[in-house]
Amino acid sequence: MNEIGTFDILGPNMIGPSSSHTAGALRIAFIAGKMVEKPAAVRFVLYGSFARTYHGHGTDRALVGGILGYHPDDERIRDSFEHAKEAGLDFTFEENFTDKEIYPNEVDDYYPNTVDIYVKDENGNEMSLRGKSIGGGNAVITRLNGVDVDLTGNYSTIVVQHIDKKGTLAFVTAVLSAYDLNIGSLRLYRESKGKMAYAIIEVDTMVSIEEKNDARGFEAVKNVLLVPAINLD
Numbered sequence: 193m194n195e196i197g198t199f200d201i202l203g204p205n206m207i208g209p210s211s212s213h214t215a216g217a218l219r220i221a222f223i224a225g226k227m228v229e230k231p232a233a234v235r236f237v238l239y240g241s242f243a244r245t246y247h248g249h250g251t252d253r254a255l256v257g258g259i260l261g262y263h264p265d266d267e268r269i270r271d272s273f274e275h276a277k278e279a280g281l282d283f284t285f286e287e288n289f290t291d292k293e294i295y296p297n298e299v300d301d302y303y304p305n306t307v308d309i310y311v312k313d314e315n316g317n318e319m320s321l322r323g324k325s326i327g328g329g330n331a332v333i334t335r336l337n338g339v340d341v342d343l344t345g346n347y348s349t350i351v352v353q354h355i356d357k358k359g360t361l362a363f364v365t366a367v368l369s370a371y372d373l374n375i376g377s378l379r380l381y382r383e384s385k386g387k388m389a390y391a392i393i394e395v396d397t398m399v400s401i402e403e404k405n406d407a408r409g410f411e412a413v414k415n416v417l418l419v420p421a422i423n424l425d
Contacts, residue, residue, distance in 0.1 A: 214249060214250050214251060214254040214264070214269075215254070215264040215329030216305065216325025216326065216327070216328075216329050216330060216331045217242070217251045217254045217255050217258065217305070217307065217325055217331075218254040218255065218257055218258040218262065218263075218264050218269070219258065219264070219323075219325075219329065219330070219331040219345055219422055220255075220258065220307055220309065220321075220323030220324075220325065220331045220333065221234075221236075221254070221255040221256070221257070221258025221259045221307075221309060221323075222258040222259075222261065222262075222263075222345065222422055223258075223321070223323070223331075223333055223343065223345050223419050224258070224259060224309040224311050224319070224321050224323070225258060225259040225260065225261055225311065226417060226418060226419045226420075227311060227319035227321065227336075227351075227417055228311055228312065228313035228317055228318075228319055229313050229314075229315075229317075230313055230314055231259050231260075231281055231311050231312070231313060232280065232281065232282065232312055232313055232314045233281070233282040233283070233311070233312045234256075234259050234281065234282070234283050234284075234309060234310065234311045234312070235283075235284050235285075235286065235309070235310040235311075236252075236255050236283070236284070236285045236286065236307055236308070236309055237286045237288050237307065237308040237309075237310075238251070238285060238286065238287055238288065238306075238307050239288055239289070239304075239306040239307065239308075240289075240303070240304035240305060240306055241304040241305055242304070242305050242306060242307055242325075243287040243288060243289060244287075246285070250269075250270075252273075252285055253269055253270065253271075253272045253273060254269060254272075255285075255307065255309075256272040256273060256276050256281075256283055257269040257272035257275075259276070259281065259283070259309075259311065260272060260275060260276060260279065260281070263422060264329060264422065303324050305324060305325035305326075306322065306323070306324050306325075307322070307323055307325075308320065308321070308322050309321055309322075309323065319336075319337060320335075320336075320337055320338070321333050321335060321336050321337075322334050322335035330344070330346075331344070331345070332344050333345075336351070336381075336390055337353075337388070337390075338383075339381050339382065339383055339388065339389075339390055340381060341379075341381045341390055341392060342379060342381075342392070343392050343419070345419055345421065345422055346394075346421060346422075347376055347377075347394040347395070347396070347421050348394070348395050348396070348397065348398055348399060348418075348419070348420055348421050349392060349393065349394050349395070349418075349419040349421075350364075350368075350391075350392075350393040350395065350399055350404070350407070350416060350417070350418060350419075351390060351391070351392060351393075351416070351417040351418075351419060352364055352390065352391040352393065352407065352413060352415075352416050352417075353388070353389075353390055353413070353414045353415040353416070353417070354388075354389055354390075354391065354410075354412045354413045354414055355386070355387070355388065355389065355412040355414065356382045356383075356384075356385060356386050356387055356388070356389040356412075357386070357412040359410070359412075360389075360391075360410055360412045360413060361378075361380065361391060363407075363409070363410040363413075364391065364393070364407050364410070364413070365378070367403065367406045367407045367409070368393070368395070368403070368407070370406075371400075371403045371406075373395050373396075373397060373399065373403065374395060374396045374397070375393055375394070375395055376394040376395060376396055377392075377393070377394045378391060378392070378393045378394075379391070379392045380392075388414075398420065399418050404416050404418055
């Protein structure tokens, strides 16, 4: 018999009416906001039920709150639009019901709670990701800059953007070991051999700016991003 915990009955501690449409959406945007140094502009492309109900379920305010770095129980989510304007963050929403990449066969053949996020920093650097809200306030990032990945944000995570080159992961893991950081999991995703790749490294403790900068010390490493864990309890 499967055990049912309190979290499964009550859901996450959050602001908003729906764990999938608010807490899950916020988690996706929170990760997106960590993909650049300081978000200056963001475009949300909503699919399926996200596109149909994002006003009523507060998905739009949750997404903006996530980019601003809010957690699911932050009272500021309700006024995230106003806070974004005060912070100088431009944001737009687009509804897409016909994307054939997500709907390969017909309009109804898709995962319903999906969003693509395109975020730019003050210097014009842009990162994109695709996220799916999978229930209970949880989410998974399935694509990063066009590369298929698997990133949940359940643990403190280091995202290493690099050229697929021999010795890169050995260097990065040696840096983490030197700082006595324990790796919980490490997954590598790449466009193709020798092209752009992403190492998704989950660790047991927070990563410092110094550790992040040292991990950039290999020529093939283009960027190192830190995604802190989100506590849904």
